Amino acid sequence: MKKWYSIRMRSSKGGSHENGGQHISGAERLVKQTEIETTALEMIHRASNHTRGKADFISLKIETVQPNEIHYISPLRVKEVTNSHPHTAKKVISEQLATLPIQQELLFSLYDWVIHDEMTRGAIIVDINNGKRLDPSINRGIRVSHVDWDNQFKDRWQIKNDIFYNERRAEAIALSSKVAAAGTICEICCSDDPEYTTGYLSYQNTFIRVPNMKEKYSPRGGRVFIIDSTNIQLDQYIHFLEKTPVLIGVKE
Numbered sequence: 001m002k003k004w005y006s007i008r009m010r011s012s013k014g015g016s017h018e019n020g021g022q023h024i025s026g027a028e029r030l031v032k033q034t035e036i037e038t039t040a041l042e043m044i045h046r047a048s049n050h051t052r053g054k055a056d057f058i059s060l061k062i063e064t065v066q067p068n069e070i071h072y073i074s075p076l077r078v079k080e081v082t083n084s085h086p087h088t089a090k091k092v093i094s095e096q097l098a099t100l101p102i103q104q105e106l107l108f109s110l111y112d113w114v115i116h117d118e119m120t121r122g123a124i125i126v127d128i129n130n131g132k133r134l135d136p137s138i139n140r141g142i143r144v145s146h147v148d149w150d151n152q153f154k155d156r157w158q159i160k161n162d163i164f165y166n167e168r169r170a171e172a173i174a175l176s177s178k179v180a181a182a183g184t185i186c187e188i189c190c191s192d193d194p195e196y197t198t199g200y201l202s203y204q205n206t207f208i209r210v211p212n213m214k215e216k217y218s219p220r221g222g223r224v225f226i227i228d229s230t231n232i233q234l235d236q237y238i239h240f241l242e243k244t245p246v247l248i249g250v251k252e
């Protein structure tokens, strides 16, 4: 069996993340040996040409993954809702999440947090029962990793679902499908890219694109995973998100 490789990149400006540098970009792929070089180059290129600024620190990690460790999961369904302005985002989000058993005040505070986050590199985990943050490290959050599309599956899926393709969206759907498979009740995400204002919710197996989630040119954005702490073993949940290799597709 051919080996797979996990390739991870994170970049920052003003020093490394650990030394207080400002996060610029991150990327995450699972590839076969023949794709390592191209993928690594793409990532370095991405870190060096980002709308959030020019990185002066890049960490690139390449690790082997045993094929029998890989979990195959299906992608979320994708839909888009109308939202013409950030001012109406809360209304749209609460309509989409009408059946989520969460206090409206908590939901709105999480939305506010997501569009204003400038500190956290990864995602935060929040308990739906009381709004308590559950992930251990304040600035880092949880960095979902070891996830990618199976390339052939992705090509077929895109044609079948007639989804307008862009790399950023494809990555977000892969990541979010893994997050949902971990047992997350709902995810709220908004990019920290100043040029990119479309965010998404993931709820009940659906990736819900929300245009104009934040004001254009805002360099802030983040991710929150809402879970039920009474139903989830936190260590295993975090381990799955950060370490278990997942391909979006079906095992051949």
Ligand code: PML
Binding pocket: 168, 169, 172, 189, 190, 191, 192, 193, 196, 198, 199, 200, 209
């Ligand atoms: C990110 O850049 O971190 C999030 C991207 C969200 C993409 C949503 C979409 O275009 O469907």
Ligand code: MG
Binding pocket: 025, 026, 191, 192, 193
């Ligand atoms: Mg980003």
Ligand code: MG
Binding pocket: 030, 031, 148, 149, 150, 151
């Ligand atoms: Mg791939």
Ligand code: MG
Binding pocket: 117, 118, 119, 120, 121, 122, 192, 221, 222, 223
């Ligand atoms: Mg962030």
